[in-house]
Amino acid sequence: MPCVYSFKLKVGMDRQDLQRLFSACDVNKSGKIEYEDFMVVCRELNVPSTEVKTLFNKFDVDKVGYVDFGDFSARFNEVSETLDFTALGEVRHERTAWDEFEDTMEGDTGFLGNGREQVAELYQQLHSTSDFSLLRQYEAVIKVLVKECKDQLSDSQQLETSLRRVEEMTSRQLTELEEDLQQQLAQMEDRVRKEERQRMEAAIGEIQKKHEAEVAELRAAVQRLRKHQEQSQQGSPRTDVQQLRNRIREMTQENEQLRSSSLSAQTSVSILQTELDQLKNEYADERRRTREGNQ
Numbered sequence: 001m002p003c004v005y006s007f008k009l010k011v012g013m014d015r016q017d018l019q020r021l022f023s024a025c026d027v028n029k030s031g032k033i034e035y036e037d038f039m040v041v042c043r044e045l046n047v048p049s050t051e052v053k054t055l056f057n058k059f060d061v062d063k064v065g066y067v068d069f070g071d072f073s074a075r076f077n078e079v080s081e082t083l084d085f086t087a088l089g090e091v092r093h094e095r096t097a098w099d100e101f102e103d104t105m106e107g108d109t110g111f112l113g114n115g116r117e118q119v120a121e122l123y124q125q126l127h128s129t130s131d132f133s134l135l136r137q138y139e140a141v142i143k144v145l146v147k148e149c150k151d152q153l154s155d156s157q158q159l160e161t162s163l164r165r166v167e168e169m170t171s172r173q174l175t176e177l178e179e180d181l182q183q184q185l186a187q188m189e190d191r192v193r194k195e196e197r198q199r200m201e202a203a204i205g206e207i208q209k210k211h212e213a214e215v216a217e218l219r220a221a222v223q224r225l226r227k228h229q230e231q232s233q234q235g236s237p238r239t240d241v242q243q244l245r246n247r248i249r250e251m252t253q254e255n256e257q258l259r260s261s262s263l264s265a266q267t268s269v270s271i272l273q274t275e276l277d278q279l280k281n282e283y284a285d286e287r288r289r290t291r292e293g294n295q
Helices: 015-025 035-044 049-059 069-080 097-105 108-128 132-231 238-294
Strands: none
Touching: 015 035, 015 069, 015 097, 035 049, 049 069, 097 108, 097 132, 108 132, 132 238
């Protein structure tokens, strides 16, 4: 069973108490508790490593990878039943003027980033001089800096959102373009196959017609020869036989030409198929280069 820690904070914790706890957990003083910060805190509280991720996810309800003060304060009561935050030594330290000022900023000083510690150090030095007029001016400068940092962060987030939308739109357009090209390629292949099939059928039909005509002519010649043999008892039929042989030889040559034409048509079909395959390969290469360019 998971280890459960006792929690003994005073009832009705106010915002300042929560801010102090948040600052104690904010190891890097970045204004937000990242997972690495949370791991450090959990090690100090002897939380089993198997429970760290689960506890962090209770705070990080938005799944953004960090916990801001709003998430911390909203989910504090639930998580405090498991974690004994009072064990953190940072919570019990003496309050400083900078801590009080941070309370008024409601955690926004975290937007100062890496320069926060230097700003805090200078604030403490000015406070120690008791020159409260100068201190108030410095506080005003800090507020302006915080506002500028927040605005820059907001602008960056808007730019990221715009960039993400552009990327999504580009990806969607590329997908539509690929689908359109695929459709056009398929239509072109179907059209080419249909046209080639029609040409082949026409060529075969023409060959069949010529063959039938030649067969009919050959039969007629045979009939004429037989009739001539029956009617002619004198003279030599060798001349008619020779003519018939010549005609048969001519028809044989024509058949060879027809076969050659058929082979040529088949060769044209093979060449056309090769060109179609090459077009497919070029399209695939172009699509790959387009994707690599977008990445």
